[in-house]
Amino acid sequence: MNNNPLLLIGAILGLFASIPGHLRAEQVVKIDGSSTVYPITEAVVEEFQKATGTKVTVGISGTGGGFKKFSRGEIDVQNASRPIMEEEVKAAKEGGVEYLELPIAYDALTVVVNSKNDWLDTIKVSDLKKIWQPEAQGKITKWNQVRPDWPDKEIKLYGAGSDSGTFDYFTEAINGKSKASRGDYTASEDDNVLVQGVEGDRYAIGYMGYSYYSAHQKRLKALGIEWDAKGKPAVKPSEETVLAGTYNPLARPLFIYVNLKSLQKPEVKKFIEFYLKNVDRLAKEVKYIPLPADAYGKVNTRFEKLEKGTAFLHQSDLAVPIDEILSRTPVP
Amino acid sequence: MRSEHFLENQKQTASRRKAIDLWFGRLGFVLMLGTLGVLAVLLLNLAVNGLSRIDWHFLTSFPSRKAAEAGVLSAWVGTTLLMLVTASLAIPLGVAAGVYLEEYAPKNRWTDFIEINIANLAGVPSILYGLMALGLFVYKFKFGQSILAGGMALGCLVLPIVIVATRESLRTIPSSIREAAFALGATRWQAVWHHLLRYSTGGIATGVILAMSRAIGESSPLITIGALTFIAFLPPAPLIAQPPFVSFEWLFSPFTALPIQMFNWVSRPGEEFQANAAAAGLILMVITLGMNGVAILLRRHVQRNIKW
Numbered sequence: 001m002n003n004n005p006l007l008l009i010g011a012i013l014g015l016f017a018s019i020p021g022h023l024r025a026e027q028v029v030k031i032d033g034s035s036t037v038y039p040i041t042e043a044v045v046e047e048f049q050k051a052t053g054t055k056v057t058v059g060i061s062g063t064g065g066g067f068k069k070f071s072r073g074e075i076d077v078q079n080a081s082r083p084i085m086e087e088e089v090k091a092a093k094e095g096g097v098e099y100l101e102l103p104i105a106y107d108a109l110t111v112v113v114n115s116k117n118d119w120l121d122t123i124k125v126s127d128l129k130k131i132w133q134p135e136a137q138g139k140i141t142k143w144n145q146v147r148p149d150w151p152d153k154e155i156k157l158y159g160a161g162s163d164s165g166t167f168d169y170f171t172e173a174i175n176g177k178s179k180a181s182r183g184d185y186t187a188s189e190d191d192n193v194l195v196q197g198v199e200g201d202r203y204a205i206g207y208m209g210y211s212y213y214s215a216h217q218k219r220l221k222a223l224g225i226e227w228d229a230k231g232k233p234a235v236k237p238s239e240e241t242v243l244a245g246t247y248n249p250l251a252r253p254l255f256i257y258v259n260l261k262s263l264q265k266p267e268v269k270k271f272i273e274f275y276l277k278n279v280d281r282l283a284k285e286v287k288y289i290p291l292p293a294d295a296y297g298k299v300n301t302r303f304e305k306l307e308k309g310t311a312f313l314h315q316s317d318l319a320v321p322i323d324e325i326l327s328r329t330p331v332p
Numbered sequence: 333m334r335s336e337h338f339l340e341n342q343k344q345t346a347s348r349r350k351a352i353d354l355w356f357g358r359l360g361f362v363l364m365l366g367t368l369g370v371l372a373v374l375l376l377n378l379a380v381n382g383l384s385r386i387d388w389h390f391l392t393s394f395p396s397r398k399a400a401e402a403g404v405l406s407a408w409v410g411t412t413l414l415m416l417v418t419a420s421l422a423i424p425l426g427v428a429a430g431v432y433l434e435e436y437a438p439k440n441r442w443t444d445f446i447e448i449n450i451a452n453l454a455g456v457p458s459i460l461y462g463l464m465a466l467g468l469f470v471y472k473f474k475f476g477q478s479i480l481a482g483g484m485a486l487g488c489l490v491l492p493i494v495i496v497a498t499r500e501s502l503r504t505i506p507s508s509i510r511e512a513a514f515a516l517g518a519t520r521w522q523a524v525w526h527h528l529l530r531y532s533t534g535g536i537a538t539g540v541i542l543a544m545s546r547a548i549g550e551s552s553p554l555i556t557i558g559a560l561t562f563i564a565f566l567p568p569a570p571l572i573a574q575p576p577f578v579s580f581e582w583l584f585s586p587f588t589a590l591p592i593q594m595f596n597w598v599s600r601p602g603e604e605f606q607a608n609a610a611a612a613g614l615i616l617m618v619i620t621l622g623m624n625g626v627a628i629l630l631r632r633h634v635q636r637n638i639k640w
Contacts, residue, residue, distance in 0.1 A: 028586065032558075035599070042562050043397040049564050057586050058562035060596070069558075190599040215601035286397055287601070 033066025033079035063165030076262035081165030083312035122224035122234035157185030158206030382610030399604035417483020430498025462556030490543035497539020
């Protein structure tokens with residue numbers, strides 16, 4: 001009863017005052033960005049930490065959100081499920097951030113329908129565009145509005161949320177412009193929501209990363225994609241078709257971007273070396289498609305020579321083989 | 333004759349009212365069963381999916397790409413430390429503010445204004461606290477994406493709950509207690525410290541626990557300030573071998589928390605990780621129910637010692 005409360009409060013304040021005012025420069029490799037690339041990076045980080053004991057943290061802010069942090073210099077490595085965009089290049093320049101662009105694996109954007117869907121096995125890119133383009137909003141609501149021989153039933157759409165690189169890439173490949181999409185569909189950053197949605201509705205169609213499709217193959221049907229503008233036949237997504245370079249335009253390379261300044265820290269350099277050495281095996285383990293073996297050699301060369309910048313500026317890059325991308329000289 | 337009629341009428345009215353009373357009681361009982369049923373189904377579902385995953389290994393392992401090897405060590409440690417920061421911010425500040433507003437502050441427009449705003453703050457969506465914390469704590473104060481910033485964000489989020497609970501429980505104390513204390517020459521502070529706070533501890537504790545239970549399940553403010561998804565190391569220990577034996581470095585450590593770990597597992601491809609998510613959810617529920625249990629015990633203990 002007689003203890004003085006002011007003493008107690010003073011003691012607490014004193015303790016807080018003894019907190020160091022700054023964070024000690026700890027050796028932590030900071031990674032953030034795409035949720036699509038996350039499983040690969042997580043696998044690499046897990047092994048790297050076991051091997052070296054270096055501290056690594058990985059966040060999921062989406063490719064766009066990650067690039068914002070990356071261009072402010074807050075993170076060392078950025079996971080990206082699409083190449084850096086022009087505004088992001090500008091932002092990085094303003095933030096004084098120079099970077100390496102390292103392709104690390106493939107993903108196949110997969111268009112899926114319900115397993116009971118009996119009128120579709122393949123779909124033309126032009127039909128996909130009819131369904132997904134911004135002008136379709138509120139107008140294309142039934143299957144037979146796309147093609148008269150398709151059912152007179154409401155079409156249920158499931159797709160990626162607008163902060164994800166998956167959304168950016170799909171809209172660019174199908175609608176011709178990144179981020180141009182109708183908005184009246186079920187959007188989720190969580191692909192399991194999309195899987196469940198398409199699985200539960202015979203008249204649904206949606207798109208997602210290949211790893212989500214391959215984990216639920218028995219419950220969904222993947223459509224072959226016919227790139228009619230280029231007169232290409234329909235191709236189903238699979239490891240073989242992606243590696244052969246025929247699953248177009250929806251096969252996409254995945255990247256990590258490395259801050260050059262961070263690369264001067266030995267732990268970051270060691271991490272990237274470890275990443276490039278092991279990503280082949282680990283990407284396969286988490287159900288992604290590794291690059292062809294010789295491509296990793298070229299990625300390694302780019303890393304060793306510190307060829308900074310992006311190889312994607314001002315170029316339309318759908319369906320460009322990875323070899324060609326890697327033989328370009330990146331521009332800062 | 334007339335009075336008989338009156339009596340008959342009264343009887344009818346009475347029995348009708350009794351019937352309404354009975355039916356309301358039954359309705360309330362059914363609704364309560366329904367609510368408890370929903371909670372039971374939720375818990376059962378989590379238990380069925382997740383119970384088999386919970387073992388020592390799950391509690392002492394870091395996240396992993398392999399569902400069977402993954403654990404929640406960094407997540408539950410992160411959640412515990414967050415709650416520590418949240419509590420040490422929200423409880424002293426909230427109780428002090430409540431005591432001031434209830435016992436000291438004059439009743440005028442200014443305090444009315446503050447009162448309304450505290451009530452409003454309790455209803456602000458949690459993501460806004462996250463945005464405020466991102467701008468203020470993470471960037472302005474340069475705390476970084478740390479346990480300190482996260483705990484302070486959650487502390488601000490639940491502060492109004494603690495303030496309101498403190499005021500409510502101070503109000504239940506009869507004013508005769510205050511008057512008696514003043515009559516014996518006690519200052520306002522002595523009355524507050526020796527009597528009012530002790531008698532209202534039960535109510536305040538309930539409010540604090542409600543506040544903590546809300547904070548522990550929050551994920552959006554933490555995601556906003558940049559809590560991480562994969563982190564396979566623990567913050568520095570709070571106790572060290574060299575003097576002064578306590579270290580506050582952990583406050584500036586990056587972190588993850590149980591709801592975030594859960595969210596990450598739920599959004600994975602494949603079924604294996606869903607069991608992990610359920611198990612993490614179960615642990616979160618156990619922590620919450622445990623805190624509630626402690627609050628109830630505390631309240632009983634305190635109430636037994638009150639002799640009015």
